[in-house]
Amino acid sequence: MELNQKIYLFRHGETVWNKAKRLQGHKDTPLTLQGVKQAQAMGEKLSHVLKNIEPKFFFSSPIGRAHQTATIIADSINFNTESITLEKKLKEITFGDWDGLNMEEILLDYELIWQKRTKDKWTFAPPNGESYEVASARVERFLKEIPEEHPIIIVAHGSINKVIRGCWRDLEPNEVFKLDEPQNGFYELTSDRHERFIEV
Amino acid sequence: MAATIYLIRHGETTWNRAGRLQGQADSPLTLKGTRQIEAVADTLRNLLKNQNYVFWASPIGRTQQSASIICDIIGTNYENIKFDDRLKEITLGERDGYSSWQALKDDYPKDMAEREKDPWHYQHPKGESSQMVLERLTPFLEELEVLKGVHVVVSHGVVSKIFRGLYLKLSHAETFALDRPQESFYCLHQGNVEIIEAISKWN
Numbered sequence: 001m002e003l004n005q006k007i008y009l010f011r012h013g014e015t016v017w018n019k020a021k022r023l024q025g026h027k028d029t030p031l032t033l034q035g036v037k038q039a040q041a042m043g044e045k046l047s048h049v050l051k052n053i054e055p056k057f058f059f060s061s062p063i064g065r066a067h068q069t070a071t072i073i074a075d076s077i078n079f080n081t082e083s084i085t086l087e088k089k090l091k092e093i094t095f096g097d098w099d100g101l102n103m104e105e106i107l108l109d110y111e112l113i114w115q116k117r118t119k120d121k122w123t124f125a126p127p128n129g130e131s132y133e134v135a136s137a138r139v140e141r142f143l144k145e146i147p148e149e150h151p152i153i154i155v156a157h158g159s160i161n162k163v164i165r166g167c168w169r170d171l172e173p174n175e176v177f178k179l180d181e182p183q184n185g186f187y188e189l190t191s192d193r194h195e196r197f198i199e200v
Numbered sequence: 201m202a203a204t205i206y207l208i209r210h211g212e213t214t215w216n217r218a219g220r221l222q223g224q225a226d227s228p229l230t231l232k233g234t235r236q237i238e239a240v241a242d243t244l245r246n247l248l249k250n251q252n253y254v255f256w257a258s259p260i261g262r263t264q265q266s267a268s269i270i271c272d273i274i275g276t277n278y279e280n281i282k283f284d285d286r287l288k289e290i291t292l293g294e295r296d297g298y299s300s301w302q303a304l305k306d307d308y309p310k311d312m313a314e315r316e317k318d319p320w321h322y323q324h325p326k327g328e329s330s331q332m333v334l335e336r337l338t339p340f341l342e343e344l345e346v347l348k349g350v351h352v353v354v355s356h357g358v359v360s361k362i363f364r365g366l367y368l369k370l371s372h373a374e375t376f377a378l379d380r381p382q383e384s385f386y387c388l389h390q391g392n393v394e395i396i397e398a399i400s401k402w403n
Contacts, residue, residue, distance in 0.1 A: 016278045029278075031269075064261055071214055072234060075231035081214045
């Protein structure tokens with residue numbers, strides 16, 4: 001690992017379902033106007049942070065809201081959008097049958113299963129969904145595969161980004177759940193296993 | 201001709217910029233594309249003022265994204281949009297996503313020569329002809345004329361041309377010759393089609 005490796009980790013901008021407080025998982029809705037503005041502002045901020053340094057790699061989750069955000073950010077730093085690598089391992093953790101539902105609807109139809117979740121949130125998976133534990137394994141594989149070059153840009157999702165930061169910083173599961181999921185800034189992950197939040 | 205229809209194309213996408221043929225395949229809006237739609241929506245908001253309207257859109261990703269931006273600017277809920285499959289872009293079937301028109305000519309000279317004989321009725325393999333698009337747009341336009349009132353329609357380049365051709369009763373050749381701008385949009389009213397330039401804050 002290069003001593004000064006830097007990864008810039010972004011969550012997509014606000015979507016229609018973020019605003020409506022619905023779980024998205026592998027389902028998708030477009031960015032709201034605010035989400036577009038967040039992506040534009042994060043791209044602008046990144047261009048100041050990078051100055052004229054060209055990213056070596058630009059990874060995005062293939063899900064629409066992440067790819068849309070990645071495109072706006074790439075255009076803001078004059079990075080060729082054709083060179084964005086769509087990486088399946090960066091897809092959001094899927095809530096399976098709960099993708100698209102809000103909390104009220106989950107409690108109405110799945111209250112007992114929801115209660116099971118509180119016993120061990122790390123290994124729990126919703127019906128046909130993915131657990132944090134399983135998602136963490138794919139994130140570890142991804143982080144091992146990425147080249148030791150920098151800077152690297154990653155655009156992904158709220159839950160999976162928490163897992164990425166957890167793996168990077170070697171956090172315990174309970175610490176991962178406490179991490180935030182901002183859309184008004186991004187994280188710089190450094191080779192000393194630290195992170196720094198860069199607000200727009 | 202009792203309806204007033206604002207006909208809008210989605211903003212520039214990465215494949216538009218690269219000259220790639222989209223059809224019913226999809227790519228994200230570019231930064232420029234998001235700003236084009238913001239400008240279109242700012243202009244549209246002033247035209248709509250306090251009128252009631254119905255908001256229609258094609259359910260393809262780039263038109264969903266464009267419609268979402270427009271909604272927030274003109275002040276309506278995304279949940280109010282009527283997504284209608286009849287507004288989807290013409291599909292080139294197996295050729296959706298092809299790298300360019302020129303590449304199609306180079307790779308399939310026989311097919312493209314066949315197309316030249318009757319472009320209006322030509323279908324790419326498993327694709328649609330312009331006539332087929334016209335036939336799905338005809339009942340849509342009739343529906344709007346029956347509903348009357350104001351309609352916002354967010355759709356695609358080829359659909360926009362065929363829709364205006366239908367509205368103005370143009371010949372096939374005249375319809376093919378129409379433009380499909382992304383920095384302006386069209387108002388269809390009382391049998392006339394008027395272009396409305398969007399004022400961009402980003403020029």
